[in-house]
Amino acid sequence: GAGVSQSPRYKVAKRGQDVALRCDPISGHVSLFWYQQALGQGPEFLTYFQNEAQLDKSGLPSDRFFAERPEGSVSTLKIQRTQQEDSAVYLCASSLAPDRGGGYTFGSGTRLTVV
Amino acid sequence: AQSVSQHNHHVILSEAASLELGCNYSYGGTVNLFWYVQYPGQHLQLLLKYFSGDPLVKGIKGFEAEFIKSKFSFNLRKPSVQWSDTAEYFCAVIGNTGKLIFGQGTTLQVKP
Numbered sequence: 001g002a003g004v005s006q007s008p009r010y011k012v013a014k015r016g017q018d019v020a021l022r023c024d025p026i027s028g029h030v031s032l033f034w035y036q037q038a039l040g041q042g043p044e045f046l047t048y049f050q051n052e053a054q055l056d057k058s059g060l061p062s063d064r065f066f067a068e069r070p071e072g073s074v075s076t077l078k079i080q081r082t083q084q085e086d087s088a089v090y091l092c093a094s095s096l097a098p099d100r101g102g103g104y105t106f107g108s109g110t111r112l113t114v115v
Numbered sequence: 116a117q118s119v120s121q122h123n124h125h126v127i128l129s130e131a132a133s134l135e136l137g138c139n140y141s142y143g144g145t146v147n148l149f150w151y152v153q154y155p156g157q158h159l160q161l162l163l164k165y166f167s168g169d170p171l172v173k174g175i176k177g178f179e180a181e182f183i184k185s186k187f188s189f190n191l192r193k194p195s196v197q198w199s200d201t202a203e204y205f206c207a208v209i210g211n212t213g214k215l216i217f218g219q220g221t222t223l224q225v226k227p
Contacts, residue, residue, distance in 0.1 A: 033215070042119075042205050042217035043159075056214065091159070093215075104215055106151075106159040 002026075004107035006092050012113045013082045021077045021110045025094030032075050033104065034067055035091040043091055049075060082114045117142045117210045119218035127224045128196055136191040136221050138206030147209040148189040150180055151217075154202045162204075165189065176200070198227045 005024040013019050025032050030051050035043035036059075045059040051072035060067070064082075069075040079086055089111045093104040122137035140146060150162040163174025170182040180191045189206060206218040 042219045045214050045216065048214060056212075103161060103164065108158040
């Protein structure tokens with residue numbers, strides 16, 4: 001497609017439930033990023049892939065968070081045993097190049113609410 | 116560590132007023148700078164970016180920003196705002212990590 005697609009748009013999870021959030025980047029974009037945006041805050045970096053390699057996962061808040069991109073295109077962010085503090089919008093972005101000149105294109109995000 | 120600070124959390128203006136949103140970053144090396152906008156219910160969109168060259172950058176919808184290296188600043192400006200500019204504005208920087216780091220955002224409300 002023309003843009004970055006994320007699904008689902010909205011997810012309500014009971015505390016303790018596992019969730020999986022999907023990101024379809026722009027075709028041909030080698031770099032893929034996940035961000036977490038809490039209410040009233042700027043997006044916070046979670047993790048970064050270049051093709052299928054996860055080059056940076058320093059922003060993942062705990063070992064309950066796991067991301068993968070096995071074939072270098074679609075990525076999944078998994079959160080195990082969700083907690084209320086996980087409630088946020090999860091943004092995915094893709095880029096031709098990670099820094100200079102590539103630019104990032106963001107998806108619409110998945111709004112996760114943990115009840 | 117790189118960080119971005121946006122001075123104003125919430126700005127309220129009347130239509131036709133001039134806008135300036137402050138942004139400072141903390142990184143002494145070469146940086147790429149961005150302003151993103153998020154309209155209500157929509158995804159983040161790029162307003163403008165600075166990589167090198169002319170420090171005065173013009174973006175979409177009449178926005179511009181000036182990179183002042185000595186002040187570590189990249190303030191966003193628009194001479195005359197419209198009601199449709201009501202949105203959240205994020206300043207962001209890429210330094211040597213290759214990661215896009217965002218400020219906390221400024222909510223702009225334009226009264227018709």
